[in-house]
Amino acid sequence: MGPTYWWMLFGMAIVTYIPRMIPLTFMDGKELPPIVSGVLGNIPYAVLGALIFPAIFFVQEGNILFGLIGAATAFLIAIIGGGLMPVVLGTIGVLAVYSLFM
Amino acid sequence: MKNNQFISGVKAGSSIAIGYFPVAIAFGLLAKTTGLSLIEATAMSIFVYAGAAQYMALSLIKLNVDPVTIVINTFVVNIRHFLMTASLNEKMQSAPKIVKATYAFGITDETFSVLATRKEDDKITSAFAFGVASIAYGSWVIFSAIGHFVGANLPEFLQTAMSIALYAMFIGLLVPSAKGNRKVVMLAAIAAVIHCIIYFTGLLPTGWAILVATLGSSILIEIIYSRRGKNPADIYKEQEAD
Structure with missing residues (x-):
């Protein structure tokens, strides 16, 4: 990766630490307006949607089927109530079989 | 102590x-x-x-x-x-x-x-x-x-x-929160749709596309839900539907 990576890591560390540190150290419990705290609370779920689609279909270049099978498997295991690890390992398992026989 | x-x-x-x-x-x-x-x-x-x-x-x-x-x-x-x-x-x-x-x-x-x-x-x-x-x-x-x-x-x-693992993990994080919570489903779905539109039209580079999709969906859904929240009858309907 090289030096660019370490600069990026430095930047990531700063922008991760600031939101943790400032309110705890310097604020005296001021309330945010409800619409602002609502939007902030929404971000973790919205970002997941944006991260998954459409990138999941292009995981293996030129093979959309790989991504489709992966997405279907992961959603299926998650919906029937598998935890985080069963979802990840199960999906890898199915795609390992698929890539062995391709 | x-x-x-x-x-x-x-x-x-x-x-x-x-x-x-x-x-x-x-x-x-x-x-x-x-x-x-x-x-x-x-x-x-x-x-x-x-x-x-x-x-x-x-x-x-x-x-x-x-x-x-x-x-x-x-x-x-x-x-x-x-x-x-x-x-x-x-x-x-x-x-x-x-x-x-x-x-x-x-x-x-x-x-x-x-x-x-x-x-x-x-x-x-x-x-x-x-x-x-x-x-x-x-x-x-x-x-x-x-x-x-x-x-x-x-x-x-x-x-x-294992190249799928990252996305499987995202799905594994999203689905349990989304179950029985229509707001979470809408947040993820709208963000995904916005990202797909930007991606296939080539409007923005990927990092910015994710940023715009995330903020756009978070703000849009919050506006919709806070409008609904002002009418108590609608909240009730929402709960019944879930």
Whole structure:
């Protein structure tokens, strides 16, 4: 990766630490307006949607089927109530079989 | 006394440490498939220490997004911590700024939940917060490194299959929150649709597309829900439908 990576890591560390540190150290419990705290609370779920689609279909270049099978498997295991690890390992398992026989 | 508080913090935090085990192992594995060295991957866990942001960084590195955009995206994903630490502040024992600034590094979604749901009347001591934060942090860093180490010794077809792991993990994080919660489903779906539109029209580079999709969906859905919230009859309908 090289030096660019370490600069990026430095930047990531700063922008991760600031939101943790400032309110705890310097604020005296001021309330945010409800619409602002609502939007902030929404971000973790919205970002997941944006991260998954459409990138999941292009995981293996030129093979959309790989991504489709992966997405279907992961959603299926998650919906029937598998935890985080069963979802990840199960999906890898199915795609390992698929890539062995391709 | 202070020691006791630290120890009971460690005990309270041990469930987090166990929960971090698979997520950190998977992070190490994914970092390996993304092309990070053992040192680079472990350093990210040591210095950044934020699960969601680290996973996002991996997927953006994979998509060749430029580092500045990755840092901006990291900030956006972490904005929620402003909320958590602001609300936590009222529950914490007063302490010198340097003490608070130190344990603030250990506030994650999970340590926040453990601290914020304490039922005791007394304020939470700094020693307790240090206890919770230490064991969770230790687990995250150590298992990230082990995950990378394991990933380096896997056969080719497994490494190919593992390229899906990042997205499987995102799905595994999203689905349990989305079950029975239409707002979460809408948030993810709208963000996905916005991102797809930007992607296929080539309007913006990937990092910015994710940023716009995330903020756009979060704001849009919040406006829709706060309008609905003003009419009590609609909230009732919503609950019935769920």
